[in-house]
Amino acid sequence: MQTVVYTALIGGYEQLNEQPMAKQSSLRFVCFSDDATLQSDSWEIVHVEPYLPEDLSRSQRYLKLLPHRHFSDYQRSLYIDNTVVLKKPPEEIIADHHQGPFTNFEHSYRSELIEEFIKVLQYGIDDPGRVYEQLNQLQTFSPQLLSAKVFWGGFMIRDHHQPQMVALAEQWWAQVLRYSRRDQLSLPRAMDASGVVANALKLSNKDSDFHQWPVAIARKRSAEQFSAHRNLKPQSLQIAELSAELERSRKALNNLPKTVFYRLRDKLLLRGK
Structure with a gap:
C-alpha cells in the first residue's frame, strides 16, 4: 500500500524538526509549509498558502485532518506533529503497530473527554465561547461522549481513502471549523458519527521505542492565533x-x-x- 509520512508547519509557530529516520526509509516525507524559504535535509518541503489566512491554527488543521484531499495517489498516511521525532523507520512502525484503518494514541494524561474540555478552558487555549458551545452541544445531543476516551493528536496512521475514514475526516474538519480549533475535542464526535473505531495505542505520549515528544525548537508561544471574540x-x-x-x-x-x-x-x- 502506497504510504506517505507528513507534517504541517503553518504560521512560523516553531522551527522545523528534522527526521533522521527518513534516511533509513523509502517513504516520502512531506512537510507542508507556508514559509517559501524553508529548507530541510529530511523533509520534502511543499509550499502551500494558508487555507484560512486569518486563522493559521485551523489552516494547519486543514492539512492535518484531511489527508484524502492532499494525497490522492497514496492510500495510507502517517501524520506526525512537527514536535514528534521518529526513532524507527516508519515502515517498521506501521508493520508493528497499525491495525487499520486508524491507529493513534490514547491520551496519557486525560482519561475522559470532559477532562480535556476543562484543561482547554482552564489554560485559556481557545475562545471560551466556542468551547462552551461545543460542550453544550455534546451535553445535549451526545452526552455519552463526555466520558469517552481522549486521544493524543500528535501521531496518526490512517488508511485515509477508505470510505469510513473519509467520512471521519470530513466530520472532524467540520467540527473544528464550527467549534474549538482543538482537534482532540472533536475527534470522539467524528468517530462516533463515522463509525470508526481507533486502534488506540496504550503507550506514553512522550516517549516510546519508536517516537519522542515534544522535541520543540524555538517555539513562539506568542504567535498570533485567531480569536472570534478578539478579531470580530x-x-x-x-x-x-x-x-x-x-x-x-x-x-x-x-x-x-x-x-x-x-x-x-x-x-x-x-x-x-
Missing part, C-alpha cells in the same frame, strides 16, 4: 475599552496618595487603641 470586536469598541482602562488607571494613580494616607492613619489609630 469592532475597532471603535476596542478603543473605547482601552480609553476606559486608561481612565481607571489615571484615577487610581491620582488617588494613590490619599489611599496611602488613610491606610497609615487607620494603622496609627489602631495602635493608639
